[in-house]
Amino acid sequence: MKGVTSSILVMALFLCFYSTGTYAGEWAVDPKTGCKVWNENPKPNRTVSWSGPCEKEYAAGSGILIWFQDGKETSRYEGPLLNGKSNGRGTGIWANGDKYTGDYADGKFQGQGTLIWADGARYEGGFANDRYHGKGFEITTKGDKYTGDFVNGKWQGKGTMIWAAGGKYEGDFFNDRYHGKGVEITASGDKYEGDFVEGERTGKGIQTLVKGGKYIGDFVYGEWHGKGTYIHPNGNKYEGDYAFGEEQGKGVFTWANGDKYEGDFFMDMFHGKGAYTWGSNSQWAGDKYIGGYVNGKQTGKAVYLYKDGTKYEGDFLDGKYHGQGTYTCSNGRAFSGRFENGKPVGFVVQCH
Incomplete structure (x- = not known):
């Protein structure tokens, strides 16, 4: 997530100030004053100049410390030193244009x-x-902005991230990632509030879509996965199982007009066994279908119950009586035989 690893860059900048090379470290001596200053990383032809006072041979007090490589200035420090090391409020300037102003110690x-x-x-x-640590504000080269807690150079604790490309996150961070509880608003305007694990939406959460829909439930790696409820912009609602972002498993789908399906789902479709009841606002109000579904259509063995007591029990294909079945009238008269495309074949159904 992070554009740069601050701890590495800050350490690199610090080492650049005190030279580069091995990590042994040794005392360097200003040839003009004889003052000693600490050279974190000695390198051949690396020299130093110190304009301030000395105490017991070590640079101490305020002054200007300049490092040279092959006679060319590479960095300078303006401020106080103590026992040959920067200590107090000072400014470090590097030949490439990097600049630090602030507190030093040892x-x-x-x-x-x-x-x-x-x-x-x-x-x-x-x-x-030498690392970002505590409360801070960081802006990357891309213009991304982070405000909050840092631990050892990483975003860790409470913080707010505003992305230059659009989008915002406010909440918990760990090891440079969203981790814990947080609220994320994407560049498109969608909003998620809930759990994060290692930068991913994982756990319990609420996602509100800019188009109007809303999901409440389980997430895994950013996908709706587990138990959840999705409310459509038009008022339709699904409650049940999700697998990798799709309605899959057991669930209940309720339409805004009162229709209701309860049963099996697969890849966002009614698939398996289920019961469909028509609501009071439907022209089939009170009717009910109980049985098989294939790819969203009433197919297989089923029972269709009419509100007046009439019943069909048998085979269905694409929502129509198709195959062997029995049609029972509300008065008890029953007709059995073959049906095709919703019509009896070779016989007539006559209830009266």
Whole structure:
């Protein structure tokens, strides 16, 4: 998620200030004053100049510390030193244009400071041992903005992330990722509020779509997965099982007009066994179908119950009587035989 790894970059910048090369470290001596300053990473032809006072051979007090490589200035520090190391409020400037202004302790960024990178990135806030640490504000080269807690150079704790491309997150962070409870608004305007695990929507959450729909339930890696409820913009509602973003398993679908299906789902379709009841606002109000479904259509063995007591029991295909079946009138008269496309074959159904 993060454009740059701040802890690595800050450490690299710090090491650049004190030279590059091996990590042994040694004392460097200004040839003019004889003052010693700490060189974190010695390198051949690396020299130093210190304009301030010395105490017991070590640079101490306010002054300007300049590092050279092969006679060319690579970085400078303006501020106080203690025992040969930057200590207090100072400013570090690097040849590539990077600049740090803030607190130092024992030669490291420690306390409050502002670090401005030559590429346009910027950080303002707490530092500890050369890393972003505590409360801070970071803006990346892309213009992404993070405000909140840092731990050892990483987004960790409570924070707010505003993406330059659009979108915003506010909540818990861990190891540079959304982790814990949070609210995310995407560039398109969709909103998610709930659990995050390692940057992914995982756990319990509520997703409100800009088009008007709303989902409440379980998430896994950003997908609706587990138990959930989706309310459509038109008022229709599904409650039940989800698998990888699709209605799959057991569920109940209720239409705004009062119709209702309860049963099996597969890939967002009625599939398996189910019961469909027509609501009071339907022209078939009070009728009920109980039986098989295939790819969203009434197909297989089933019973159709009419509100007046009439009943059909038998085979269906694409919502019509098709195959062997028995039609029982409300007065008890029954007719059995073959049906095709909803009509009896070779006989007549006559209830009166």
